[in-house]
Amino acid sequence: MQKPRERASLKLLGRLLRNRSGAVGLVLVTFYFVVGLLGSVELTPHPPLEQHPRERLQAPSATYIMGTDLFGRDIASRIMGGAANSLRVAVFSVTLATTLGTLLGTLSGYIGGTVDILIMRVMDVFFALPALLLALVVVSVLGPGINNTVFAIATVYTPIFARVARGPVLTVKQMEFVLAARCIGAQDWRIVLRHVLPNTLAPLIVQISLALSWSLLTEAGLSFLGLGTQPPMPSWGVMLSESRGIAEMAPWLMLYPAAAIMLGVLGFNLLGDGMRDVLDPRLRGLR
Amino acid sequence: MIRYLTQRAIAFLPTLFGVSVLIFLAIRLVPGDAIVAMLGTEAGMLTETQRASLESYFGLDKPPIEQYLVWLGNAVQGNLGLSVRHGAPVLDVILSRFPVTLQLALMSLLIALLIGVPIGILSAVRHNSFIDLIGRLLALVGLATPAFLLGTLIIYVLSVYFRYLPNSGDFVRLTEDPLLNLQQMIFPAFTLGFPFAASVMRTTRSAMLEIMNQDYIRTARSKGLHEVNVVRRHALRNALIPVITLVGVELGYLLGGTVIVEEIFSLPGIGRLVYNAISQRDYALVQGIALFVAFNFILINLIVDVIYTMIDPRVSYAKAA
Numbered sequence: 054m055q056k057p058r059e060r061a062s063l064k065l066l067g068r069l070l071r072n073r074s075g076a077v078g079l080v081l082v083t084f085y086f087v088v089g090l091l092g093s094v095e096l097t098p099h100p101p102l103e104q105h106p107r108e109r110l111q112a113p114s115a116t117y118i119m120g121t122d123l124f125g126r127d128i129a130s131r132i133m134g135g136a137a138n139s140l141r142v143a144v145f146s147v148t149l150a151t152t153l154g155t156l157l158g159t160l161s162g163y164i165g166g167t168v169d170i171l172i173m174r175v176m177d178v179f180f181a182l183p184a185l186l187l188a189l190v191v192v193s194v195l196g197p198g199i200n201n202t203v204f205a206i207a208t209v210y211t212p213i214f215a216r217v218a219r220g221p222v223l224t225v226k227q228m229e230f231v232l233a234a235r236c237i238g239a240q241d242w243r244i245v246l247r248h249v250l251p252n253t254l255a256p257l258i259v260q261i262s263l264a265l266s267w268s269l270l271t272e273a274g275l276s277f278l279g280l281g282t283q284p285p286m287p288s289w290g291v292m293l294s295e296s297r298g299i300a301e302m303a304p305w306l307m308l309y310p311a312a313a314i315m316l317g318v319l320g321f322n323l324l325g326d327g328m329r330d331v332l333d334p335r336l337r338g339l340r
Numbered sequence: 341m342i343r344y345l346t347q348r349a350i351a352f353l354p355t356l357f358g359v360s361v362l363i364f365l366a367i368r369l370v371p372g373d374a375i376v377a378m379l380g381t382e383a384g385m386l387t388e389t390q391r392a393s394l395e396s397y398f399g400l401d402k403p404p405i406e407q408y409l410v411w412l413g414n415a416v417q418g419n420l421g422l423s424v425r426h427g428a429p430v431l432d433v434i435l436s437r438f439p440v441t442l443q444l445a446l447m448s449l450l451i452a453l454l455i456g457v458p459i460g461i462l463s464a465v466r467h468n469s470f471i472d473l474i475g476r477l478l479a480l481v482g483l484a485t486p487a488f489l490l491g492t493l494i495i496y497v498l499s500v501y502f503r504y505l506p507n508s509g510d511f512v513r514l515t516e517d518p519l520l521n522l523q524q525m526i527f528p529a530f531t532l533g534f535p536f537a538a539s540v541m542r543t544t545r546s547a548m549l550e551i552m553n554q555d556y557i558r559t560a561r562s563k564g565l566h567e568v569n570v571v572r573r574h575a576l577r578n579a580l581i582p583v584i585t586l587v588g589v590e591l592g593y594l595l596g597g598t599v600i601v602e603e604i605f606s607l608p609g610i611g612r613l614v615y616n617a618i619s620q621r622d623y624a625l626v627q628g629i630a631l632f633v634a635f636n637f638i639l640i641n642l643i644v645d646v647i648y649t650m651i652d653p654r655v656s657y658a659k660a661a
Contacts, residue, residue, distance in 0.1 A: 182630060274486060318486070
C-alpha cells in the first residue's frame with residue numbers, strides 16, 4: 054500500500070512525463086545532475102586540474118573525447134567538474150533563497166498589517182536594482198569567489214521567492230479550511246505549516262526551476278567576468294572565457310562549455326514550463 | 341493626470357531612499373577600511389597624519405549616520421562624490437558613458453521587437469503549425485543563450501569566417517561617425533536583442549492565444565471582418581499590453597545590466613564602467629552607478645505605468661494609485 058502523498062507525487066510525475074516540455078526538461082536536468090554528481094565525486098576520465106604539458110590543445114580523440122585546453126587539461130573532465138561546480142552553486146543558493154524568501158513571504162502574507170508593509174517595502178528595494186547589477190554589487194562587497202557567488206545569487210532570488218510565496222498565502226489564509234483549523238484550536242505555526250504552505254507550493258516549485266536556470270547562468274556569467282569561480286577550478290563560464298582568442302585554433306574549447314550552458318539552462322526552462330502546465334491547468338497550452 | 345503622476349512619483353520615493361541606504365550599507369560592509377580598499381597595499385606606506393587627513397577628507401572620521409546623511413544630502417543635489425580612479429565627479433563620469441549604454445539598450449530593444457512581435461503573432465495565429473514550432477524552438481534557444489555566450493560565438497564566427505573583428509579599433513560615438521558607430525554597435529545590440537526577442541515572442545504569443553479565444557474576437561469574425569483586420573485591430577492592441585510591461589522591465593535591466601556585452605565588445609558604457617569600478621575598488625563610483633541605475637529603473641517603471649493608462653482605458657488613474 055502506498056501512502057496517498059506518494060501516490061499523488063507519482064501521478065504528478067506521470068503527468069509531467071506526458072507533457073512534451075516537461076519530459077525533455079526532466080531528461081536534460083537529470084542528465085545534468087548525474088554528470089554533476091559524477092564530477093563532484095571525481096569520477097571523471099582524467100582529474101579536471103591535471104595538466105598534460107605535451108598534449109596541449111589536442112583535438113577531440115579517443116583519449117580526450119572533447120580535446121584538451123591550453124594547459125593540456127582534459128575538456129570532458131573539466132566540463133564534468135564545471136557541472137559539479139555550477140550544481141553546487143545552484144543548490145546552495147536556491148536552497149538559501151527559497152528558505153529565506155518563502156519564510157519572509159509567508160510571514161508577510163500571513164501576519165499582514167505593518168509587518169507585511171515593512172517586509173515588502175524592503176523587498177521592493179532589491180527589485181529596484183537589475184539582477185546582474187545587484188549580484189555584481191554583492192560580489193564587489195564580499196570579493197570574488199564561489200561562496201560569494203552563492204550569496205549574490207541568493208540575494209537576488211530571496212525577494213522573488215518572498216513575492217511568489219506571499220501572493221497565494223493572502224488567498225489561502227481567507228479560505229474556510231483555515232478558519233476551520235483555527236476553530237478546532239490549531240496554533241498559528243501549525244496552520245501555516247500544515248494548511249497554508251502546502252497550498253502555495255505550485256508557484257514555488259515552478260519558480261525554483263526558473264531560479265536554478267538563472268543561477269546556472271549567473272554563475273557562468275560572473276565566472277566569465279572573472280568574479281565568480283576562480284581558475285584553475287573548472288567552471289563553464291571560466292572555460293568559455295578562456296576559449297576567447299584561441300577558439301580559432303581550437304574551436305572545441307568554446308563549443309563544449311557553450312553547449313553545456315545552453316543544454317543546462319534549456320533543461321531547467323523546459324522543466325519549469327512543463328511544471329507550470331501540469332500544476333496550473335489554467336495556463337495549459339498557452340506557452 | 342498630473343495628480344496621478346505626482347502620486348506615483350511620491351510612492352517611489354521610499355524605494356529610492358531604501359536603495360540609497362542599502363547601497364551605503366553595502367559599501368560600508370567591505371572588509372577592511374575604505375582607505376585600504378582605495379589604495380590597496382600602498383595604504384601601508386601612509387603616515388598617521390596622512391591617514392587622518394585622508395579620513396577627514398572623505399568624511400570617514402564621522403559617525404556612520406552622519407556620513408550617510410552627508411552623502412545623501414550631496415546625492416540629492418547631484419553630487420555623488422569623486423571617483424578615485426577617474427579623478428572626476430562620479431556623476432560626470434557616469435553621464436559621459438551613459439549615451440553608449442542608452443543607444444545599445446534602445447537598439448537591442450528595436451531588434452527584439454522587430455523579431456519577437458511578428459513571430460509571436462504568427463505563432464499564435466497559426467497555432468500548432470510549422471511556423472509555431474519554429475518560433476517556439478527559436479524562443480527556447482534564445483532564452484537558453486545568455487549574452488556572454490552569444491557574444492563569444494558571434495565574435496568567433498565573424499573573425500573566423502568573415503575575417504572581421506567587431507571590437508577592434510577605438511569606439512566612435514554616434515554623433516562623430518554614425519555609419520561606423522552603427523557598424524560597431526549592431527553586433528552587441530543583436531547579442532542583447534536576441535534573448536530579449538525570445539521573451540518578447542513568448543509573451544506576444546501567449547497573450548495573442550489568450551485573446552484569440554475571447555468572445556469579442558468571435559463577434560468581430562462573425563460580423564464578417566477579414567481575419568487580418570481581426571488580428572490587427574482587435575487582438576493585437578490588447579496583446580501588446582503585457583509586451584509593454586516586459587519591455588519596461590527589460591529596458592530597466594538593459595540600462596544597468598549590459599555589463600557582459602560591453603565587456604566582450606569593448607564598448608565604453610555604464611556596464612564596463614561598473615565592472616572596472618568593481619575590479620579597481622572605486623567604491624564611490626560603484627555607489628553612484630547603483631543609485632543612478634536604480635533611479636532609471638524606477639523612472640522607467642513610472643513611464644510604463646503612464647503608458648498603460650494611455651493604451652488601456654480599463655486601468656484608471658485613481659485605481660492604480
